[in-house]
Amino acid sequence: MNERKTASAWELLDAFGDVDDRFLAEVEAQPEVQKRRSRVRPRWLAAACVAAAVTVGASLAVGLSFGRGTVAPSDVSSEETSEVTSSPAVLENSSAPSVEPSVEPSVEPSSPTWDTGKLVAMGNRNLMEGFTANPVELLASDEAFLASQREFAYALFRASATRRTDGSDVAVSPLSTEWALALAANGADAPEELTELLGETSLPRLNRLLRTLRERLTADEALTLDAGLWFDEPVGVYEDFLQVNADYFGGAAYRGSFADAQTLQTLADWAGGPLKLPDSGVALYGKMTFSGTWETPFLREDEVVDGVFHAADGTEQAVQYLSQERRMSYLIGDGFYGGVLPYAEGYDFVLLQPWEGRWADVYDFASALTPSAVAEAIAEGSPIWVDLMLPKFTAHAETPLQETLSALGVEKLFGAGALPAMVSGDASLSAAVQTLSVSVGELGTEALAADRLIPVEPPVSSTVTDAPMTSAPEWLHLESPFVYLIVERETVLPVVMGIYAGN
Amino acid sequence: MxxxxxxxxxxxxxxxxxxxxxxxxxxxxxxxxxxxxxxxxxxxxxxxxxxxxxxxxxxxxxxxxxxxxxxxxxxxxxxxxxxxxxAKKRGGGETPLALDELAECVPDRDGVEQTLERKALTELLNRFLAGLEPTERSVFLRRYWYIEPVADIANRFGFTESKVKSMLHRTRGKLRTALAEQGYFGGNADE
Missing domain, CATH: 1.10.1740.10 (RNA polymerase sigma factor, region 2, helix turn helix motif)
Known part of the structure; x- marks a missing residue:
């Protein structure tokens, strides 16, 4: 800090001392220590809350759906159609599932010899009514588990990028995919193909690890992660599966006719926007939102400039660039260069620009990307002066996952009768689609639209500009397709991976 | 008494x-x-x-x-x-940290020097604080009036430290805008 700036900061700090007494009285009136606020929101309000909290720096919403074409009528009654209450009496018979807390969850379906419990009675309803989560023993991630998470994330990204030939954007959320797959594994006949893919052969242990990981990743509320199940009207659902859902995943579960507008509305309410349902059967959704604020937002008028982006399909796109000359971690890796833009919330936005001539295109580069290549580049990256130009963009991607997952060894999940611990009958998942949108902007908040930008003078002030610039800055002008990742800073675990190709 | x-x-x-x-x-x-x-x-x-x-x-x-x-x-x-x-030697403790954080709100004053009127600055702070939500206001004052460590504030409110840092970061951004709009510390009063 220079002397003038220091003096201003002192004056400001001192001036705080003269603020109105009523503010101090308000502060003093607060209890000494408040209890940690519950992060559990009413299930059906959660989606609306997410919808209201969009777009800060980068935001995204993920929908992952699985559906099957036909469903055999189950062996449960189809007469009850009224709205349910939280009373266990609405269940099929009087022996309702225990909702009393216990140390261990009531079901740990690690074995194919399922004790699936009773079927939940028919009727359009929120199936999670009456289920409360049992206390769960959390299990901290070790490095081996985190390494397997990173491997899965990159494998999913590589598989998603490999098939691209149309110059389109790619955006996947490994975290959301994993969350939904893990929930599906708890109802699957062959969970091992999923647990092995997700890096932990014991399903109960995987449940605990993921639940613990979610609690950590969502602790600062920048990221939310949820799952939801929608069952067509005739489908019978096992109580024990729903109890596992309550214990570990906290997911929504709703049954109603997929042809009914009200059912679609419940899904839209949950997701924060319209999502498609299959014609019938079961639909499983993973939902992730990320709302991060740049540690150093692009506040000034001259930090948003017009420019041209050379898209993957060969066209030139008019875009707006976020532009800063700033200190940031500059990356040089095997066949790429890039940088790290930090969020205020413990996540980083990692930018990777493939070297021209080294790769056929950005998809070729992405198809070869590994966790170790990125981790090494980040570890060796050093903060230097960088002339950054990052396009503002909103990318929407719809990724068919069945083929991708098949390439990763997931086959049985899509076979007939693959979900005997979740639903009655010859159930299977016949489709898997992930939709994801990513938005990158100067701040992300609606409160600071373009007409509120701070004028060019005086020069921007922030911690990243405190050190004097002693040499010409490196250029990081992302004017052609590039790879981006949103990673948790501490573990470098990707929660979103994508390619911005200009389309 | x-x-x-x-x-x-x-x-x-x-x-x-x-x-x-x-x-x-x-x-x-x-x-x-x-x-x-x-x-x-x-x-x-x-x-x-x-x-x-x-x-x-x-x-x-x-x-x-x-x-x-x-x-x-x-x-x-x-x-x-x-x-x-x-002025002689930078000390330890929370105040230098809080000072560094508040420096984000004040641009470098390489332009025309602005004479500060303490009373007007205090009034601006009062208006700014009045516009904050009560929790945001209390967290901000805990940090910059009482100079409490982030960890203590997190514990007091039941938040994570990361959340407190995030809240403070956002509120400082608002304060920076408010100060710039009023022309304090070299900002443009016309904006």
């Missing part, structure tokens, strides 16, 4: 006023000074200076809320003391 009774002792120039002030607000004052100065000896001296200042101010002043009146004096003396000390 109630505030009005202690103030009456000051008005009667009874030295018992100081003893009663110490009994009622001694710990409160030391806590404020200690957070700023990070030194028990300095904090003790600061509190003593504050008592002397209060003795000289009452009368003619007659504060309704003696605690807030005293707290502001202690804080002002502590910050002034730290500022003079920091």
């Amino acid at each position: 109630e505030d009005r009774e202690i103030v009456a002792l000051y008005w009667s120039r009874s030295e018992q006023a100081l003893a009663e002030t110490e009994a009622r607000y001694g710990s409160y004052c030391r806590a404020i000074a200690l957070r700023v100065l990070h030194s028990e000896q300095d904090a003790e001296e600061c509190v003593n200076d504050a008592y002397l200042d209060v003795w000289n101010r009452i009368p003619p002043q007659k504060p309704d809320a003696l605690g807030a009146f005293l707290g502001k004096i202690v804080r002002h003396i502590a910050i002034d003391r730290l500022r003079r000390r920091s």
Whole structure:
């Protein structure tokens, strides 16, 4: 800090001392220590809350759906159609599932010899009514588990990028995919193909690890992660599966006719926007939102400039660039260069620009990307002066996952009768689609639209500009397709991976 | 003893006023000074200076809320003391951290020097604080009035440290905009 700036900061700090007494009285009136606020929101309000909290720096919403074409009528009654209450009496018979807390969850379906419990009675309803989560023993991630998470994330990204030939954007959320797959594994006949893919052969242990990981990743509320199940009207659902859902995943579960507008509305309410349902059967959704604020937002008028982006399909796109000359971690890796833009919330936005001539295109580069290549580049990256130009963009991607997952060894999940611990009958998942949108902007908040930008003078002030610039800055002008990742800073675990190709 | 009774002792120039002030607000004052100065000896001296200042101010002043009146004096003396000390050597503790954070709100003043009017700046801060949600306001004041460590604030409110840092970051951004809009610290008053 220079002397003038220091003096201003002192004056400001001192001036705080003269603020109105009523503010101090308000502060003093607060209890000494408040209890940690519950992060559990009413299930059906959660989606609306997410919808209201969009777009800060980068935001995204993920929908992952699985559906099957036909469903055999189950062996449960189809007469009850009224709205349910939280009373266990609405269940099929009087022996309702225990909702009393216990140390261990009531079901740990690690074995194919399922004790699936009773079927939940028919009727359009929120199936999670009456289920409360049992206390769960959390299990901290070790490095081996985190390494397997990173491997899965990159494998999913590589598989998603490999098939691209149309110059389109790619955006996947490994975290959301994993969350939904893990929930599906708890109802699957062959969970091992999923647990092995997700890096932990014991399903109960995987449940605990993921639940613990979610609690950590969502602790600062920048990221939310949820799952939801929608069952067509005739489908019978096992109580024990729903109890596992309550214990570990906290997911929504709703049954109603997929042809009914009200059912679609419940899904839209949950997701924060319209999502498609299959014609019938079961639909499983993973939902992730990320709302991060740049540690150093692009506040000034001259930090948003017009420019041209050379898209993957060969066209030139008019875009707006976020532009800063700033200190940031500059990356040089095997066949790429890039940088790290930090969020205020413990996540980083990692930018990777493939070297021209080294790769056929950005998809070729992405198809070869590994966790170790990125981790090494980040570890060796050093903060230097960088002339950054990052396009503002909103990318929407719809990724068919069945083929991708098949390439990763997931086959049985899509076979007939693959979900005997979740639903009655010859159930299977016949489709898997992930939709994801990513938005990158100067701040992300609606409160600071373009007409509120701070004028060019005086020069921007922030911690990243405190050190004097002693040499010409490196250029990081992302004017052609590039790879981006949103990673948790501490573990470098990707929660979103994508390619911005200009389309 | 109630505030009005202690103030009456000051008005009667009874030295018992100081003893009663110490009994009622001694710990409160030391806590404020200690957070700023990070030194028990300095904090003790600061509190003593504050008592002397209060003795000289009452009368003619007659504060309704003696605690807030005293707290502001202690804080002002502590910050002034730290500022003079920091001119020689940067100390440890929370205040330098809070100072660095507040520096984000003030651009480098390479342009035309703006004369600060303390009263107007305080009024701006009051308007700014009034526009915040109560929790956001309390977190902000805990950090920049009471100079509390982020960890303590997190514990007090039941938040994670990361959340507190995020809240403070966003609020500082708002303050920076408000200061710039009013032309403080070199900002453009026309915006």
